[in-house]
Amino acid sequence: MHDHPPRDIRIERPAADTAVVVFHGEHDIASKKELRTLLESLVEENALVVADFTDATFVDSTTIHLLLVAHAAAQVRGKTFRVQLGTATIVRTAFELTGVLNRVECASSREEALRREPVARS
Amino acid sequence: MEPFEVSLPPDLSGLRGLRHDLAAWLERVGISGSDRDAVVLATHEAAANGIEHASARVVVRGVRDEENLLVVVSNSGRWRGRPWDEPRGGSGLTVIRGLMSELDINVGQGRTTVRMRMDVEEEGGPKLRP
Numbered sequence: 001m002h003d004h005p006p007r008d009i010r011i012e013r014p015a016a017d018t019a020v021v022v023f024h025g026e027h028d029i030a031s032k033k034e035l036r037t038l039l040e041s042l043v044e045e046n047a048l049v050v051a052d053f054t055d056a057t058f059v060d061s062t063t064i065h066l067l068l069v070a071h072a073a074a075q076v077r078g079k080t081f082r083v084q085l086g087t088a089t090i091v092r093t094a095f096e097l098t099g100v101l102n103r104v105e106c107a108s109s110r111e112e113a114l115r116r117e118p119v120a121r122s
Numbered sequence: 123m124e125p126f127e128v129s130l131p132p133d134l135s136g137l138r139g140l141r142h143d144l145a146a147w148l149e150r151v152g153i154s155g156s157d158r159d160a161v162v163l164a165t166h167e168a169a170a171n172g173i174e175h176a177s178a179r180v181v182v183r184g185v186r187d188e189e190n191l192l193v194v195v196s197n198s199g200r201w202r203g204r205p206w207d208e209p210r211g212g213s214g215l216t217v218i219r220g221l222m223s224e225l226d227i228n229v230g231q232g233r234t235t236v237r238m239r240m241d242v243e244e245e246g247g248p249k250l251r252p
Binding site for chain 1: 134135137138141156159160162163166167170174213214216217220221
């Protein structure tokens with residue numbers, strides 16, 4: 001289905017209409033096209049999509065921008081797109097500096113990320 | 123202390139290697155932890171912007187003295203559109219401003235130069251930012 005998913009990404013399916021995109025390692029502008037395609041199709045196919053950056057070590061502003069695009073697409077379709085973040089690292093700093101945490105629901109655990117009710121914005 | 127200099131082809135796949143080389147150099151000149159990570163992210167954002175918008179090589183230089191770490195990202199060649207006309211709403215610039223003590227962008231004569239400075243401690247340890 002997804003011919004060329006970006007490296008260091010794993011898709012989990014904890015429920016029929018739910019996809020969790022687990023980001024490991026480094027994610028940057030070099031895989032922009034592949035990530036955009038992946039997120040577009042996951043939002044199309046699922047009611048809830050979680051982007052989990054707990055184990056990511058690097059993320060740039062282009063990657064974060066693609067999450068905002070996916071979030072907007074989910075909103076238009078009446079679906080939910082959430083980010084899951086771990087503790088303080090440069091990854092969390094990047095999210096904070098871009099202001100995305102004010103716009104996208106952000107969970108601090110998988111349990112919270114998979115809830116059916118809205119998660120508070122941090 | 124030895125300076126850092128890397129010349130990148132206009133290819134986004136080279137950014138990962140830049141980040142690793144820069145992080146190793148920062149460690150060698152006594153900058154580690156969150157300050158190292160901040161400089162790497164800021165430099166990545168500047169270099170990514172240069173590669174995306176220019177059709178020429180991007181040169182990244184770093185120097186550190188007792189009180190300052192300076193990174194300069196420059197490229198010559200024609201720009202497609204305005205240098206910092208980012209489709210992502212200028213967030214790359216916002217990230218750099220949030221990470222570094224000082225940012226200066228100079229555009230002119232076919233060359234764009236991004237200079238970023240961070241305050242560092244004399245002993246070589248990272249200084250906590252407010």
